[in-house]
Amino acid sequence: MRGFIVTAKPDLAAARTDWLEGLAAERRMARLTVEAYERDTRQFLAFLTGHLGQPPGISDIADLKAIDLRAFLAARRNDGVGAHTLGRGLAGIRSLLRFLERRGLASSAGATAIRSPRKPKSLPKPLTARDALRATSVGEQLADEPWVAARNAAVLTLLYGCGLRISEALGLTADQVPSKAGPVLRVAGKGGKTRLVPILPAAIQAVEDYRRQCPYALDAGKALFRGVRGGPLAPAIVQREMKKLRSALGLPDSATPHALRHSFATHLLGCGGDLRAIQELLGHASLSTTQVYTGVDTERLLAAYEAAHPRA
Numbered sequence: 001m002r003g004f005i006v007t008a009k010p011d012l013a014a015a016r017t018d019w020l021e022g023l024a025a026e027r028r029m030a031r032l033t034v035e036a037y038e039r040d041t042r043q044f045l046a047f048l049t050g051h052l053g054q055p056p057g058i059s060d061i062a063d064l065k066a067i068d069l070r071a072f073l074a075a076r077r078n079d080g081v082g083a084h085t086l087g088r089g090l091a092g093i094r095s096l097l098r099f100l101e102r103r104g105l106a107s108s109a110g111a112t113a114i115r116s117p118r119k120p121k122s123l124p125k126p127l128t129a130r131d132a133l134r135a136t137s138v139g140e141q142l143a144d145e146p147w148v149a150a151r152n153a154a155v156l157t158l159l160y161g162c163g164l165r166i167s168e169a170l171g172l173t174a175d176q177v178p179s180k181a182g183p184v185l186r187v188a189g190k191g192g193k194t195r196l197v198p199i200l201p202a203a204i205q206a207v208e209d210y211r212r213q214c215p216y217a218l219d220a221g222k223a224l225f226r227g228v229r230g231g232p233l234a235p236a237i238v239q240r241e242m243k244k245l246r247s248a249l250g251l252p253d254s255a256t257p258h259a260l261r262h263s264f265a266t267h268l269l270g271c272g273g274d275l276r277a278i279q280e281l282l283g284h285a286s287l288s289t290t291q292v293y294t295g296v297d298t299e300r301l302l303a304a305y306e307a308a309h310p311r312a
Helices: 010-025 031-052 066-078 083-102 129-136 146-162 166-170 201-213 235-249 257-270 275-282 292-308
Strands: 184-188 194-198
Touching (some): 010 083, 129 146, 129 235, 166 235, 275 292
Antiparallel strands (some): 184 194
């Protein structure tokens, strides 16, 4: 991050560096998020340089007005930046200003007064039941080694069969997946919240098939899913394997590992599942987050109606 040219006076540039380092070291923010905040605030300081006619210092942003921030957002919007990126950029600026505020150097009131750009609502894109079953079948996996094919099938089966996030599946330890005698999975989700999720016999069997073939010792407390060199399996590997499946099976571009979680929720709802129960299974903090799947189900019903009804 130090290699980028930042258009700011030394006092503000130094404070910004301290803020970024604190995000990574103290708040343990994800590396990609820190990089995005670095980029967003760098663009903001470049805008202020033109807006003010000189590189900004702490005194220039100490009492930054909402109108200045709206001008920045308008300029970014004119460059074709979407609402999601604008919202993240505003979040980064607010975080920097709050950091300066805690040091008695600035006020974050102007940034707090602005509403985040409204993001367009988009419905999740689940797979069909047939495609989801094909994607999770060990016989369809494209890995050269049988144990790797079994591993990939087990991971994808947990995403579709239990509605897990990819990070939740890869965060499982070797002693967490139960036997058939106790088919409940304890999952550590977002924010460290733990939930209990029923695990289907097919998912247990897929994991057992992988365990039996895995060449590495799967000790209790250690990662269940391993890479080819024995280390914990990385999400990027699962995403890459799913990309191969998309091509081989003719699946749509929306067929990602996370789409299997969407498919879990959508197919449950379509078969009469209770929305509140699905919320608990997915680990959503708010029911409104889960309600988006009702839109998916309604869309599918309307499509079926239009295809079948003689007056449609």
